Amino acid sequence: MKEFFTIGEISKLFDINKKTLRYYDEIGLFKPSFVNKDNNYRYYTLDQFQYLETIKYLKELGLSLEKIKYNLNNVNLEEVINSLEEQSNIIDEKISELQFIKKKINNKIIQIKESxxxxxxxxxxxxxxxxxxxxxxxxxxxxxxxxxxxxxxxxxxxxxxxxxxxxxxxxxxxxxxxxxxxxxxxxxxxxxxxxxxxxxxxxxxxxxxxxxxxxxxxxxxxxxxxxxxxxxxxxxxxxxxxxxxxxxxxxxxxxxxxxxxxxxxxxxxxxxx
Structure with a gap:
């Protein structure tokens, strides 16, 4: 079984841009298992896969990187639930805004056609x-x-x-x-x-x-x-x-x-x- 994975391999496996992975490293969200001091190559291990998958999942739910980092560094189900509930409320507000805009667009279509x-x-x-x-x-x-x-x-x-x-x-x-x-x-x-x-x-x-x-x-x-x-x-x-x-x-x-x-x-x- 393969022990180490390069940043390019992780990029392909998780469909995450290498630039994004480097940024995650810089902000301390997802750091490589070790970095080769001679060439500065980043290497990741298999046991980091679930961690990165969780980051992807929370990001897709709309949580900010700052909030994701906080939740992962303070593993607490209550905190995670609070964050998800907060994000759910934000999504509800966005849905209402989009529905209102859609209504206006449809009214505009009818108005222009009728005119x-x-x-x-x-x-x-x-x-x-x-x-x-x-x-x-x-x-x-x-x-x-x-x-x-x-x-x-x-x-x-x-x-x-x-x-x-x-x-x-x-x-x-x-x-x-x-x-x-x-x-x-x-x-x-x-x-x-x-x-x-x-x-x-x-x-x-x-x-x-x-x-x-x-x-x-x-x-x-x-x-x-x-x-x-x-x-x-x-x-x-x-x-x-x-x-x-x-x-x-x-x-x-x-x-x-x-x-x-x-x-x-x-x-x-x-x-x-």
Whole structure:
């Protein structure tokens, strides 16, 4: 039976990089049985195999090398159980986070697919929406530069928790400006959120109700004629404007689309007579 094993042989037997084995030696986690002083070659023995297998097992469970070293140097079943229970809780938290992210991704897929429907372009629709919550920054916005600057400011104010890849980004024209026909200045910027928690001072609730909507290909500067169409429609129907507008880019801005591919939607909450 073979008595000694080189670092290369151990690397192949356990599928562990030689550089990793050297690092384990350096930090005192897994040292060779002896080192040849003439050539500094590391040699391991058969009775070390189970020890290394245990390190691999605990590492695959997600324990840090520091915690693995502590557990192996203080062989105590109670300590091992505590470490594994702690790691199990961490994994549960990660699973919840990933499930939440997956939900957002699926919502984004549905949103992008639905936004590309040509039959919904340039027509006025009345759509019933449930209550939606957003994180919002009130600020005068007149240019694309203002939009980008305010969006970065909003992200900063939120503690960097907003993920623009998943949330709908929009700007708003005030109720008074909608009524008076002033469509060239936005009064706030927002990001639709789902279940996240933010400072209440940043929150905006878009109420449940009927929204008069229109969808078009273009960017923010192309929006004024569509606002005019919506407001004229609202007046003809005898409806009352109840809140600020929602002007949202339905296609994901992170995809770096050309202006011709961008789909915008305007929504105005109304009260029917």
């Amino acid at each position: 590309t429907r040509d039959d919904l372009l340039d027509i006025i629709r009345e759509v019933n929406f449930d209550e939606r919550q957003a994180i919002r920054l009130k600020n005068s916005i007149k240019t694309d530069y203002d939009i980008e600057f305010c969006l970065r400011k909003l992200i900063q104010m939120s503690g960097g928790k907003i993920f623009l890849t998943y949330g709908l980004v929009g700007v708003s024209i005030s109720k008074d400006d909608l009524i008076s026909g002033n469509f060239d200045e936005y009064k706030s910027i927002f990001v639709i959120i789902e279940e996240e928690k933010y400072d209440k001072s940043l929150m905006k609730i878009f109420p449940k109700g009927t929204y008069v909507c229109i969808r078009f290909k273009g960017i923010h500067k192309d929006a004024p004629p569509y606002y005019e169409k919506l407001v004229n429609y609202i007046r003809k129907q005898g409806y009352e404007i109840l809140d600020e507008s929602l002007e949202m880019e339905l296609t994901d801005p992170s995809l770096s689309l050309t202006d011709e591919e961008v789909i915008m939607e305007l929504q105005i909450l109304v009260k029917k007579s």
